[in-house]
Amino acid sequence: MTRYGYFLSSEEFTPHELLDQARMAEEAGFEGLAISDHFHPWNDEQGESPFVWSMIGALSQVTSLPVTTLVTCPTVRMHPVINAQAAATAAVLTGGAFRFGLGSGEALNEHILGDGWPDADVRLDMLEEAVEVIRKLFSGDRVTHRGTHYTVQNARLYTIPDQPAPLYISGFGPRAAELAGRIGDGFVTMQPDAALVERFRKSGGEGKPVVGGLKVCWDTDRRRAVRTVHRLWPNEQLPGELPQILPTPEHFEQASTLVTEGMIADAVVCGADPDEHVEAVAAYARAGFDEVYVNQIGPDQRHFFDFYQSTVLPRLTAATS
Template structure:
Protein backbone atom coordinates (compact mmCIF):
# COMPACT_ATOMS: atom_id res chain seq x y z
CA UNK A 1 0.00 0.00 0.00
CA UNK A 2 1.28 3.44 -0.91
CA UNK A 3 2.37 5.72 1.94
CA UNK A 4 2.17 9.51 1.83
CA UNK A 5 4.70 12.06 3.03
CA UNK A 6 5.18 15.80 3.06
CA UNK A 7 7.90 17.57 1.08
CA UNK A 8 9.76 20.43 2.80
CA UNK A 9 11.05 22.94 0.25
CA UNK A 10 14.20 24.68 1.45
CA UNK A 11 14.04 26.86 -1.68
CA UNK A 12 10.75 28.45 -0.65
CA UNK A 13 10.59 28.58 3.15
CA UNK A 14 12.62 29.77 6.12
CA UNK A 15 13.94 27.36 8.75
CA UNK A 16 11.18 28.35 11.17
CA UNK A 17 8.49 27.80 8.55
CA UNK A 18 9.91 24.39 7.63
CA UNK A 19 9.86 23.26 11.25
CA UNK A 20 6.25 24.42 11.61
CA UNK A 21 5.29 22.54 8.45
CA UNK A 22 6.96 19.38 9.74
CA UNK A 23 4.92 19.50 12.95
CA UNK A 24 1.71 20.20 11.01
CA UNK A 25 2.47 17.32 8.65
CA UNK A 26 2.77 14.89 11.55
CA UNK A 27 -0.47 16.17 13.08
CA UNK A 28 -2.27 15.89 9.71
CA UNK A 29 -1.41 12.21 9.36
CA UNK A 30 1.52 12.21 6.93
CA UNK A 31 3.88 9.31 7.56
CA UNK A 32 7.18 10.73 6.28
CA UNK A 33 9.10 13.90 5.51
CA UNK A 34 11.37 14.70 2.58
CA UNK A 35 13.53 17.82 2.37
CA UNK A 36 15.37 19.46 -0.52
CA UNK A 37 19.12 20.14 -0.48
CA UNK A 38 19.90 23.43 -2.26
CA UNK A 39 22.46 26.20 -2.13
CA UNK A 40 20.30 28.52 -4.25
CA UNK A 41 16.55 28.72 -4.84
CA UNK A 42 15.41 28.28 -8.42
CA UNK A 43 14.25 31.92 -8.59
CA UNK A 44 13.99 35.06 -6.48
CA UNK A 45 10.26 34.53 -5.82
CA UNK A 46 11.09 31.41 -3.81
CA UNK A 47 13.72 33.36 -1.95
CA UNK A 48 15.11 30.93 0.63
CA UNK A 49 17.91 28.39 1.03
CA UNK A 50 18.69 27.06 4.53
CA UNK A 51 21.43 24.44 4.99
CA UNK A 52 19.78 21.03 4.88
CA UNK A 53 22.07 19.38 7.45
CA UNK A 54 21.21 22.01 10.04
CA UNK A 55 17.54 21.52 9.20
CA UNK A 56 17.73 17.74 9.67
CA UNK A 57 19.29 18.24 13.09
CA UNK A 58 16.41 20.53 14.03
CA UNK A 59 13.81 18.19 12.52
CA UNK A 60 15.15 15.30 14.59
CA UNK A 61 14.07 17.21 17.69
CA UNK A 62 10.82 18.65 16.28
CA UNK A 63 9.12 15.53 14.91
CA UNK A 64 9.25 11.75 15.06
CA UNK A 65 8.69 11.31 11.31
CA UNK A 66 11.36 9.72 9.10
CA UNK A 67 13.34 12.21 6.99
CA UNK A 68 14.79 11.73 3.49
CA UNK A 69 16.90 14.19 1.50
CA UNK A 70 15.19 14.90 -1.84
CA UNK A 71 17.94 14.91 -3.07
CA UNK A 72 21.57 15.56 -2.25
CA UNK A 73 24.30 15.77 -4.89
CA UNK A 74 27.30 14.14 -3.14
CA UNK A 75 29.87 14.82 -5.84
CA UNK A 76 30.90 18.47 -6.40
CA UNK A 77 29.94 21.13 -3.85
CA UNK A 78 30.68 18.91 -0.82
CA UNK A 79 33.20 16.07 -0.81
CA UNK A 80 31.62 12.64 -0.22
CA UNK A 81 33.82 12.04 2.84
CA UNK A 82 32.26 15.11 4.48
CA UNK A 83 28.76 14.03 3.49
CA UNK A 84 29.47 10.61 5.00
CA UNK A 85 29.91 12.37 8.35
CA UNK A 86 26.83 14.58 7.88
CA UNK A 87 24.60 11.63 7.01
CA UNK A 88 25.97 9.40 9.77
CA UNK A 89 25.22 12.09 12.34
CA UNK A 90 21.74 12.62 10.84
CA UNK A 91 21.02 8.90 11.18
CA UNK A 92 22.13 8.95 14.81
CA UNK A 93 20.09 12.06 15.67
CA UNK A 94 16.93 10.64 14.06
CA UNK A 95 17.48 7.25 15.74
CA UNK A 96 17.58 5.47 12.41
CA UNK A 97 14.78 7.46 10.74
CA UNK A 98 17.04 9.08 8.13
CA UNK A 99 17.39 8.05 4.47
CA UNK A 100 19.94 9.52 2.11
CA UNK A 101 18.41 10.49 -1.23
CA UNK A 102 21.08 11.26 -3.82
CA UNK A 103 21.26 12.41 -7.42
CA UNK A 104 23.64 13.74 -10.05
CA UNK A 105 22.82 17.35 -9.17
CA UNK A 106 22.30 20.72 -10.84
CA UNK A 107 24.79 23.39 -11.82
CA UNK A 108 22.56 25.84 -9.92
CA UNK A 109 23.94 24.52 -6.64
CA UNK A 110 27.19 22.81 -7.55
CA UNK A 111 29.03 25.48 -9.58
CA UNK A 112 29.59 27.83 -6.63
CA UNK A 113 33.23 26.88 -5.99
CA UNK A 114 34.18 27.40 -9.63
CA UNK A 115 34.50 23.73 -10.47
CA UNK A 116 33.78 22.58 -14.01
CA UNK A 117 30.25 21.23 -14.37
CA UNK A 118 30.68 17.67 -15.71
CA UNK A 119 28.63 16.04 -18.43
CA UNK A 120 25.72 13.80 -17.41
CA UNK A 121 27.58 10.49 -17.94
CA UNK A 122 30.55 11.78 -15.93
CA UNK A 123 28.27 12.94 -13.12
CA UNK A 124 26.80 9.44 -12.87
CA UNK A 125 30.32 8.00 -12.76
CA UNK A 126 31.22 10.42 -9.96
CA UNK A 127 28.04 9.50 -8.10
CA UNK A 128 28.98 5.83 -8.16
CA UNK A 129 32.46 6.51 -6.76
CA UNK A 130 31.05 8.87 -4.11
CA UNK A 131 28.59 6.25 -2.86
CA UNK A 132 31.41 3.73 -2.55
CA UNK A 133 33.31 6.16 -0.30
CA UNK A 134 30.29 7.03 1.81
CA UNK A 135 29.30 3.42 2.43
CA UNK A 136 32.84 2.46 3.43
CA UNK A 137 33.12 5.35 5.88
CA UNK A 138 29.76 4.43 7.45
CA UNK A 139 31.43 1.23 8.72
CA UNK A 140 33.40 3.30 11.25
CA UNK A 141 36.67 1.84 10.03
CA UNK A 142 39.65 3.87 8.86
CA UNK A 143 39.56 4.23 5.10
CA UNK A 144 41.81 5.58 2.36
CA UNK A 145 40.86 5.88 -1.29
CA UNK A 146 42.53 7.19 -4.41
CA UNK A 147 40.12 7.01 -7.31
CA UNK A 148 39.43 8.74 -10.58
CA UNK A 149 37.51 11.61 -8.99
CA UNK A 150 38.18 11.57 -5.24
CA UNK A 151 40.94 11.06 -2.71
CA UNK A 152 40.38 10.07 0.92
CA UNK A 153 43.29 9.72 3.31
CA UNK A 154 43.11 7.95 6.69
CA UNK A 155 39.50 9.02 7.30
CA UNK A 156 37.42 7.48 10.04
CA UNK A 157 33.97 8.34 11.37
CA UNK A 158 33.69 7.95 15.12
CA UNK A 159 29.95 8.70 15.26
CA UNK A 160 28.08 6.17 13.16
CA UNK A 161 24.57 4.67 13.39
CA UNK A 162 24.00 1.05 14.36
CA UNK A 163 22.71 0.42 10.84
CA UNK A 164 23.74 2.45 7.77
CA UNK A 165 20.93 4.58 6.34
CA UNK A 166 19.33 3.43 3.08
CA UNK A 167 20.51 5.25 -0.03
CA UNK A 168 17.77 6.20 -2.50
CA UNK A 169 19.08 7.11 -5.96
CA UNK A 170 17.22 9.70 -8.01
CA UNK A 171 16.83 9.41 -11.75
CA UNK A 172 14.88 11.00 -14.60
CA UNK A 173 16.38 9.04 -17.48
CA UNK A 174 17.17 5.42 -18.36
CA UNK A 175 20.86 5.52 -17.36
CA UNK A 176 20.06 6.94 -13.93
CA UNK A 177 17.26 4.41 -13.42
CA UNK A 178 19.68 1.59 -14.21
CA UNK A 179 22.27 3.03 -11.82
CA UNK A 180 19.60 3.23 -9.12
CA UNK A 181 18.73 -0.42 -9.66
CA UNK A 182 22.37 -1.44 -9.43
CA UNK A 183 23.49 0.75 -6.50
CA UNK A 184 20.47 2.07 -4.64
CA UNK A 185 18.34 0.80 -1.81
CA UNK A 186 15.44 2.54 -3.56
CA UNK A 187 14.56 4.78 -6.50
CA UNK A 188 13.41 8.42 -6.50
CA UNK A 189 11.70 9.87 -9.57
CA UNK A 190 9.25 12.75 -9.72
CA UNK A 191 6.72 11.73 -12.37
CA UNK A 192 4.56 8.56 -12.49
CA UNK A 193 6.69 7.08 -15.30
CA UNK A 194 6.09 3.33 -15.40
CA UNK A 195 8.87 2.75 -17.98
CA UNK A 196 11.51 4.18 -15.65
CA UNK A 197 10.20 2.09 -12.77
CA UNK A 198 10.34 -1.03 -14.92
CA UNK A 199 13.93 -0.24 -15.92
CA UNK A 200 14.84 0.24 -12.24
CA UNK A 201 13.30 -3.13 -11.36
CA UNK A 202 15.04 -4.93 -14.23
CA UNK A 203 18.40 -3.43 -13.26
CA UNK A 204 18.37 -4.97 -9.79
CA UNK A 205 15.83 -2.85 -7.96
CA UNK A 206 13.01 -5.40 -7.74
CA UNK A 207 11.54 -5.40 -4.23
CA UNK A 208 13.08 -2.04 -3.33
CA UNK A 209 10.94 1.07 -2.74
CA UNK A 210 10.02 3.48 -5.51
CA UNK A 211 9.52 7.02 -4.21
CA UNK A 212 8.04 10.04 -5.97
CA UNK A 213 6.89 13.56 -5.34
CA UNK A 214 4.79 16.40 -6.65
CA UNK A 215 3.87 19.94 -5.75
CA UNK A 216 0.37 21.32 -5.42
CA UNK A 217 -1.05 24.72 -4.58
CA UNK A 218 -4.08 24.38 -2.35
CA UNK A 219 -6.04 27.60 -2.10
CA UNK A 220 -9.65 28.70 -1.77
CA UNK A 221 -9.39 30.65 -5.04
CA UNK A 222 -8.11 28.44 -7.84
CA UNK A 223 -7.03 31.36 -10.02
CA UNK A 224 -4.96 32.90 -7.26
CA UNK A 225 -3.45 29.49 -6.44
CA UNK A 226 -2.50 29.02 -10.08
CA UNK A 227 -0.81 32.42 -10.20
CA UNK A 228 1.16 31.54 -7.08
CA UNK A 229 2.26 28.19 -8.50
CA UNK A 230 3.29 29.83 -11.78
CA UNK A 231 5.21 32.61 -10.07
CA UNK A 232 7.17 30.32 -7.75
CA UNK A 233 7.53 27.04 -9.63
CA UNK A 234 7.20 27.62 -13.39
CA UNK A 235 10.79 26.35 -13.53
CA UNK A 236 9.50 22.79 -13.03
CA UNK A 237 7.95 22.90 -16.50
CA UNK A 238 11.24 23.73 -18.25
CA UNK A 239 12.09 21.10 -20.87
CA UNK A 240 15.08 18.82 -21.31
CA UNK A 241 18.25 19.36 -19.31
CA UNK A 242 17.77 23.06 -18.52
CA UNK A 243 17.21 22.36 -14.82
CA UNK A 244 20.56 20.57 -14.70
CA UNK A 245 22.71 23.04 -16.66
CA UNK A 246 21.49 26.59 -15.91
CA UNK A 247 23.68 28.07 -13.20
CA UNK A 248 21.98 31.01 -11.42
CA UNK A 249 18.41 31.92 -10.41
CA UNK A 250 18.17 34.76 -12.95
CA UNK A 251 18.82 32.30 -15.79
CA UNK A 252 15.89 30.22 -14.56
CA UNK A 253 13.72 33.34 -14.39
CA UNK A 254 14.64 34.15 -17.99
CA UNK A 255 13.88 30.62 -19.17
CA UNK A 256 10.63 30.48 -17.19
CA UNK A 257 9.19 33.32 -19.27
CA UNK A 258 8.54 30.60 -21.84
CA UNK A 259 6.23 28.79 -19.39
CA UNK A 260 2.65 30.05 -19.45
CA UNK A 261 0.05 29.81 -16.68
CA UNK A 262 -1.82 27.36 -18.88
CA UNK A 263 1.24 25.08 -18.96
CA UNK A 264 1.48 25.24 -15.17
CA UNK A 265 -2.24 24.47 -14.86
CA UNK A 266 -1.73 21.28 -16.87
CA UNK A 267 1.00 20.05 -14.53
CA UNK A 268 0.20 21.39 -11.05
CA UNK A 269 -2.99 20.75 -9.06
CA UNK A 270 -4.29 24.14 -7.93
CA UNK A 271 -7.34 25.10 -5.90
CA UNK A 272 -9.50 23.69 -3.11
CA UNK A 273 -11.17 20.64 -4.70
CA UNK A 274 -9.97 17.56 -2.74
CA UNK A 275 -10.93 15.31 -5.67
CA UNK A 276 -8.22 16.92 -7.80
CA UNK A 277 -5.61 16.35 -5.11
CA UNK A 278 -6.68 12.75 -4.51
CA UNK A 279 -6.56 11.97 -8.23
CA UNK A 280 -3.07 13.43 -8.63
CA UNK A 281 -1.64 11.38 -5.77
CA UNK A 282 -3.49 8.22 -6.79
CA UNK A 283 -1.82 8.40 -10.20
CA UNK A 284 1.48 7.66 -8.44
CA UNK A 285 -0.01 4.78 -6.49
CA UNK A 286 -1.45 3.34 -9.71
CA UNK A 287 1.99 3.58 -11.34
CA UNK A 288 3.51 1.44 -8.60
CA UNK A 289 5.03 3.98 -6.22
CA UNK A 290 5.55 2.85 -2.64
CA UNK A 291 5.77 6.39 -1.24
CA UNK A 292 4.52 9.75 -2.56
CA UNK A 293 5.55 13.14 -1.15
CA UNK A 294 3.44 16.22 -1.71
CA UNK A 295 4.59 19.79 -1.16
CA UNK A 296 2.35 22.81 -0.79
CA UNK A 297 3.35 25.88 -2.80
CA UNK A 298 2.78 29.27 -1.25
CA UNK A 299 1.70 30.72 2.08
CA UNK A 300 -1.59 28.95 2.85
CA UNK A 301 0.01 26.05 4.68
CA UNK A 302 -2.67 25.80 7.36
CA UNK A 303 -5.45 25.53 4.78
CA UNK A 304 -3.52 22.83 2.96
CA UNK A 305 -2.93 20.76 6.07
CA UNK A 306 -6.54 21.13 7.22
CA UNK A 307 -7.79 19.91 3.83
CA UNK A 308 -5.38 16.98 3.67
CA UNK A 309 -6.07 15.93 7.27
CA UNK A 310 -9.84 15.88 6.86
CA UNK A 311 -10.49 15.23 3.15
CA UNK A 312 -7.48 14.02 1.16
CA UNK A 313 -5.46 11.60 3.29
CA UNK A 314 -8.56 9.72 4.56
CA UNK A 315 -9.65 9.21 0.93
CA UNK A 316 -6.21 7.97 -0.08
CA UNK A 317 -6.38 5.27 2.60
CA UNK A 318 -9.57 3.91 1.00
CA UNK A 319 -9.42 1.45 -1.92
CA UNK A 320 -9.58 3.17 -5.31
CA UNK A 321 -13.18 3.67 -6.36
CA UNK A 322 -14.54 3.47 -2.83
Protein backbone atom coordinates (compact mmCIF):
# COMPACT_ATOMS: atom_id res chain seq x y z
CA MET A 1 0.00 0.00 0.00
CA THR A 2 1.41 3.36 -1.02
CA ARG A 3 1.95 5.97 1.71
CA TYR A 4 1.40 9.66 1.02
CA GLY A 5 3.47 12.37 2.66
CA TYR A 6 4.11 16.08 2.43
CA PHE A 7 7.29 17.58 0.94
CA LEU A 8 8.64 20.58 2.86
CA SER A 9 10.34 23.01 0.48
CA SER A 10 13.30 24.57 2.26
CA GLU A 11 13.96 26.73 -0.80
CA GLU A 12 10.63 28.56 -0.62
CA PHE A 13 9.66 28.90 3.05
CA THR A 14 11.05 30.22 6.31
CA PRO A 15 11.82 27.84 9.20
CA HIS A 16 8.66 28.83 11.07
CA GLU A 17 6.52 28.39 7.96
CA LEU A 18 7.96 24.91 7.45
CA LEU A 19 7.10 23.98 11.04
CA ASP A 20 3.53 25.24 10.54
CA GLN A 21 3.25 23.16 7.37
CA ALA A 22 4.48 20.07 9.21
CA ARG A 23 1.75 20.48 11.81
CA MET A 24 -0.91 21.00 9.12
CA ALA A 25 0.34 17.98 7.20
CA GLU A 26 -0.06 15.72 10.22
CA GLU A 27 -3.52 17.13 10.96
CA ALA A 28 -4.55 16.59 7.32
CA GLY A 29 -3.64 12.91 7.39
CA PHE A 30 -0.33 12.84 5.55
CA GLU A 31 1.79 9.94 6.74
CA GLY A 32 5.29 11.37 6.54
CA LEU A 33 7.43 14.41 5.82
CA ALA A 34 10.21 14.91 3.32
CA ILE A 35 12.48 17.93 3.39
CA SER A 36 14.98 19.28 0.88
CA ASP A 37 18.62 19.89 1.83
CA HIS A 38 19.98 22.97 0.04
CA PHE A 39 22.52 25.69 0.67
CA HIS A 40 20.97 27.92 -2.01
CA PRO A 41 17.44 28.15 -3.38
CA TRP A 42 17.14 27.46 -7.10
CA ASN A 43 16.38 31.14 -7.75
CA ASP A 44 16.08 34.35 -5.76
CA GLU A 45 12.28 34.41 -6.13
CA GLN A 46 12.09 31.31 -3.88
CA GLY A 47 14.30 33.19 -1.47
CA GLU A 48 14.96 30.81 1.46
CA SER A 49 17.33 28.02 2.45
CA PRO A 50 17.41 27.12 6.17
CA PHE A 51 19.88 24.51 7.44
CA VAL A 52 18.21 21.14 7.14
CA TRP A 53 19.66 19.64 10.32
CA SER A 54 18.34 22.49 12.45
CA MET A 55 14.97 22.01 10.77
CA ILE A 56 14.87 18.27 11.48
CA GLY A 57 15.64 18.90 15.13
CA ALA A 58 12.77 21.37 15.29
CA LEU A 59 10.43 19.06 13.35
CA SER A 60 11.08 16.28 15.86
CA GLN A 61 9.55 18.52 18.52
CA VAL A 62 6.37 19.55 16.69
CA THR A 63 5.27 16.40 14.85
CA SER A 64 5.35 12.64 15.25
CA LEU A 65 5.60 12.01 11.50
CA PRO A 66 8.70 10.28 10.09
CA VAL A 67 11.13 12.60 8.30
CA THR A 68 13.19 11.88 5.18
CA THR A 69 15.78 14.10 3.51
CA LEU A 70 15.09 14.33 -0.23
CA VAL A 71 17.97 14.49 -0.66
CA THR A 72 21.28 15.22 1.03
CA CYS A 73 24.52 15.21 -0.91
CA PRO A 74 27.08 13.73 1.53
CA THR A 75 30.17 14.13 -0.65
CA VAL A 76 31.42 17.73 -1.03
CA ARG A 77 29.82 20.48 1.06
CA MET A 78 29.94 18.38 4.23
CA HIS A 79 32.25 15.41 4.82
CA PRO A 80 30.53 12.02 5.18
CA VAL A 81 31.67 11.87 8.82
CA ILE A 82 29.73 15.03 9.68
CA ASN A 83 26.71 13.86 7.70
CA ALA A 84 26.79 10.58 9.62
CA GLN A 85 26.80 12.41 12.96
CA ALA A 86 23.95 14.67 11.86
CA ALA A 87 21.86 11.75 10.62
CA ALA A 88 22.47 9.68 13.76
CA THR A 89 21.34 12.56 15.97
CA ALA A 90 18.28 13.12 13.75
CA ALA A 91 17.38 9.46 14.13
CA VAL A 92 17.65 9.70 17.93
CA LEU A 93 15.55 12.88 18.08
CA THR A 94 12.80 11.37 15.89
CA GLY A 95 12.71 8.12 17.87
CA GLY A 96 14.04 6.14 14.93
CA ALA A 97 11.71 7.77 12.42
CA PHE A 98 14.40 9.43 10.28
CA ARG A 99 15.33 8.16 6.82
CA PHE A 100 18.47 9.51 5.19
CA GLY A 101 17.93 10.24 1.50
CA LEU A 102 21.28 10.61 -0.30
CA GLY A 103 22.24 11.74 -3.77
CA SER A 104 25.16 12.87 -5.89
CA GLY A 105 24.16 16.52 -5.58
CA GLU A 106 24.14 19.71 -7.62
CA ALA A 107 26.86 22.27 -8.20
CA LEU A 108 24.37 24.88 -6.96
CA ASN A 109 24.90 23.71 -3.38
CA GLU A 110 28.20 21.86 -3.45
CA HIS A 111 30.62 24.25 -5.18
CA ILE A 112 30.48 26.86 -2.42
CA LEU A 113 33.78 25.88 -0.77
CA GLY A 114 35.63 26.28 -4.05
CA ASP A 115 36.04 22.59 -4.81
CA GLY A 116 35.80 21.48 -8.42
CA TRP A 117 32.52 19.90 -9.50
CA PRO A 118 33.24 16.34 -10.69
CA ASP A 119 31.71 14.53 -13.64
CA ALA A 120 28.66 12.37 -13.00
CA ASP A 121 30.58 9.09 -12.89
CA VAL A 122 33.00 10.48 -10.30
CA ARG A 123 30.12 11.85 -8.24
CA LEU A 124 28.52 8.42 -8.10
CA ASP A 125 31.82 6.86 -7.02
CA MET A 126 32.09 9.49 -4.29
CA LEU A 127 28.54 8.76 -3.19
CA GLU A 128 29.27 5.04 -2.94
CA GLU A 129 32.35 5.64 -0.79
CA ALA A 130 30.45 8.15 1.38
CA VAL A 131 27.75 5.54 2.02
CA GLU A 132 30.45 3.07 3.06
CA VAL A 133 31.86 5.57 5.56
CA ILE A 134 28.42 6.47 6.94
CA ARG A 135 27.47 2.82 7.47
CA LYS A 136 30.73 2.14 9.31
CA LEU A 137 30.11 5.08 11.63
CA PHE A 138 26.49 4.10 12.27
CA SER A 139 27.83 0.96 13.96
CA GLY A 140 29.15 3.05 16.85
CA ASP A 141 32.62 1.55 16.37
CA ARG A 142 35.79 3.58 16.03
CA VAL A 143 36.44 4.06 12.32
CA THR A 144 39.59 4.67 10.32
CA HIS A 145 39.12 4.76 6.57
CA ARG A 146 41.52 5.61 3.77
CA GLY A 147 39.74 5.57 0.45
CA THR A 148 39.91 7.13 -2.98
CA HIS A 149 37.96 10.22 -1.97
CA TYR A 150 37.80 10.32 1.85
CA THR A 151 40.06 9.85 4.84
CA VAL A 152 38.69 9.19 8.32
CA GLN A 153 40.90 8.80 11.37
CA ASN A 154 39.78 7.48 14.76
CA ALA A 155 36.19 8.70 14.39
CA ARG A 156 33.40 7.32 16.54
CA LEU A 157 29.76 8.34 16.94
CA TYR A 158 28.73 8.23 20.58
CA THR A 159 25.09 9.27 20.05
CA ILE A 160 23.45 6.67 17.84
CA PRO A 161 19.89 5.28 17.56
CA ASP A 162 18.97 1.71 18.44
CA GLN A 163 18.77 0.96 14.71
CA PRO A 164 20.77 2.78 12.01
CA ALA A 165 18.82 5.23 9.87
CA PRO A 166 18.05 3.60 6.50
CA LEU A 167 19.90 5.08 3.54
CA TYR A 168 17.75 5.84 0.49
CA ILE A 169 19.79 6.49 -2.66
CA SER A 170 18.56 8.98 -5.24
CA GLY A 171 18.92 8.44 -8.97
CA PHE A 172 17.48 9.59 -12.28
CA GLY A 173 19.26 7.24 -14.70
CA PRO A 174 20.05 3.54 -15.10
CA ARG A 175 23.46 3.55 -13.41
CA ALA A 176 22.17 5.44 -10.37
CA ALA A 177 19.18 3.08 -10.09
CA GLU A 178 21.53 0.10 -10.17
CA LEU A 179 23.77 1.71 -7.55
CA ALA A 180 20.73 2.31 -5.34
CA GLY A 181 19.76 -1.34 -5.63
CA ARG A 182 23.26 -2.45 -4.72
CA ILE A 183 24.14 -0.12 -1.81
CA GLY A 184 20.87 1.46 -0.66
CA ASP A 185 18.07 0.56 1.72
CA GLY A 186 15.65 2.29 -0.68
CA PHE A 187 15.48 4.27 -3.93
CA VAL A 188 14.48 7.89 -4.53
CA THR A 189 13.46 9.18 -7.96
CA MET A 190 11.15 12.02 -8.91
CA GLN A 191 9.36 10.71 -12.01
CA PRO A 192 6.82 7.83 -11.96
CA ASP A 193 9.11 5.74 -14.15
CA ALA A 194 8.17 2.06 -13.83
CA ALA A 195 11.17 0.97 -15.93
CA LEU A 196 13.61 2.71 -13.59
CA VAL A 197 11.88 1.15 -10.57
CA GLU A 198 12.23 -2.26 -12.23
CA ARG A 199 15.94 -1.69 -12.85
CA PHE A 200 16.36 -0.83 -9.16
CA ARG A 201 14.48 -3.97 -8.13
CA LYS A 202 16.59 -6.21 -10.41
CA SER A 203 19.82 -4.67 -9.10
CA GLY A 204 19.26 -5.70 -5.49
CA GLY A 205 16.31 -3.52 -4.55
CA GLU A 206 13.65 -6.21 -4.29
CA GLY A 207 11.54 -5.56 -1.20
CA LYS A 208 13.11 -2.14 -0.56
CA PRO A 209 11.01 1.04 -0.61
CA VAL A 210 10.82 3.31 -3.65
CA VAL A 211 10.20 6.99 -2.85
CA GLY A 212 9.12 9.82 -5.14
CA GLY A 213 7.70 13.29 -5.05
CA LEU A 214 5.96 15.94 -7.10
CA LYS A 215 4.96 19.59 -6.95
CA VAL A 216 1.45 20.90 -7.44
CA CYS A 217 -0.20 24.28 -7.09
CA TRP A 218 -3.71 24.24 -5.64
CA ASP A 219 -5.64 27.42 -6.43
CA THR A 220 -9.25 28.15 -7.30
CA ASP A 221 -7.92 30.06 -10.33
CA ARG A 222 -5.93 27.73 -12.58
CA ARG A 223 -4.37 30.55 -14.58
CA ARG A 224 -3.15 32.20 -11.40
CA ALA A 225 -1.69 28.88 -10.25
CA VAL A 226 0.25 28.53 -13.50
CA ARG A 227 1.66 32.02 -13.01
CA THR A 228 2.64 31.17 -9.43
CA VAL A 229 4.56 28.08 -10.55
CA HIS A 230 6.17 29.97 -13.42
CA ARG A 231 7.35 32.66 -11.01
CA LEU A 232 8.65 30.36 -8.28
CA TRP A 233 9.63 27.02 -9.85
CA PRO A 234 10.37 27.34 -13.59
CA ASN A 235 13.64 25.46 -12.92
CA GLU A 236 11.64 22.24 -12.57
CA GLN A 237 11.23 22.22 -16.36
CA LEU A 238 14.92 22.56 -17.21
CA PRO A 239 16.10 19.53 -19.18
CA GLY A 240 18.87 16.98 -18.80
CA GLU A 241 21.90 17.60 -16.61
CA LEU A 242 21.45 21.37 -16.33
CA PRO A 243 20.09 21.18 -12.74
CA GLN A 244 23.25 19.31 -11.68
CA ILE A 245 25.84 21.62 -13.27
CA LEU A 246 24.54 25.22 -13.07
CA PRO A 247 26.41 26.85 -10.14
CA THR A 248 24.28 29.78 -8.92
CA PRO A 249 20.65 30.89 -8.58
CA GLU A 250 21.41 33.57 -11.18
CA HIS A 251 22.37 30.89 -13.72
CA PHE A 252 19.09 29.08 -13.04
CA GLU A 253 17.20 32.33 -13.54
CA GLN A 254 18.93 32.84 -16.88
CA ALA A 255 18.18 29.31 -18.06
CA SER A 256 14.60 29.53 -16.81
CA THR A 257 13.82 32.37 -19.21
CA LEU A 258 13.40 29.56 -21.76
CA VAL A 259 10.53 28.07 -19.72
CA THR A 260 7.10 29.35 -20.74
CA GLU A 261 3.82 29.41 -18.86
CA GLY A 262 2.52 26.96 -21.45
CA MET A 263 5.25 24.48 -20.51
CA ILE A 264 4.25 24.85 -16.85
CA ALA A 265 0.56 24.33 -17.66
CA ASP A 266 1.38 21.11 -19.51
CA ALA A 267 3.72 19.70 -16.87
CA VAL A 268 2.42 20.70 -13.42
CA VAL A 269 -0.94 20.10 -11.78
CA CYS A 270 -2.39 23.58 -11.30
CA GLY A 271 -5.82 24.47 -9.99
CA ALA A 272 -8.50 22.77 -7.92
CA ASP A 273 -9.63 19.85 -10.09
CA PRO A 274 -9.49 16.84 -7.73
CA ASP A 275 -9.25 14.39 -10.62
CA GLU A 276 -6.03 15.99 -11.83
CA HIS A 277 -4.46 15.93 -8.37
CA VAL A 278 -5.48 12.33 -7.73
CA GLU A 279 -4.26 11.16 -11.13
CA ALA A 280 -0.86 12.85 -10.80
CA VAL A 281 -0.17 11.31 -7.41
CA ALA A 282 -1.67 7.91 -8.24
CA ALA A 283 0.68 7.59 -11.22
CA TYR A 284 3.48 6.94 -8.75
CA ALA A 285 1.55 4.16 -7.04
CA ARG A 286 0.91 2.50 -10.41
CA ALA A 287 4.63 2.71 -11.21
CA GLY A 288 5.48 0.76 -8.07
CA PHE A 289 6.32 3.52 -5.59
CA ASP A 290 5.87 2.86 -1.89
CA GLU A 291 5.94 6.51 -0.74
CA VAL A 292 4.94 9.71 -2.55
CA TYR A 293 5.53 13.22 -1.20
CA VAL A 294 3.45 16.14 -2.49
CA ASN A 295 4.59 19.76 -2.29
CA GLN A 296 2.26 22.75 -2.60
CA ILE A 297 3.86 25.65 -4.45
CA GLY A 298 2.97 29.13 -3.27
CA PRO A 299 1.47 30.77 -0.18
CA ASP A 300 -1.97 29.16 0.03
CA GLN A 301 -0.96 26.24 2.23
CA ARG A 302 -4.05 26.07 4.46
CA HIS A 303 -6.50 25.62 1.59
CA PHE A 304 -4.21 23.02 0.01
CA PHE A 305 -4.18 20.95 3.19
CA ASP A 306 -7.94 21.26 3.60
CA PHE A 307 -8.43 20.15 -0.01
CA TYR A 308 -6.15 17.13 0.33
CA GLN A 309 -7.64 16.13 3.68
CA SER A 310 -11.24 16.28 2.49
CA THR A 311 -10.89 15.14 -1.11
CA VAL A 312 -7.57 13.90 -2.45
CA LEU A 313 -6.12 11.70 0.32
CA PRO A 314 -9.34 9.72 0.88
CA ARG A 315 -9.55 8.94 -2.85
CA LEU A 316 -5.89 7.98 -3.04
CA THR A 317 -6.15 5.75 0.00
CA ALA A 318 -9.24 4.04 -1.36
CA ALA A 319 -7.61 3.51 -4.74
CA THR A 320 -4.41 1.93 -3.41
CA SER A 321 -5.63 0.06 -0.35
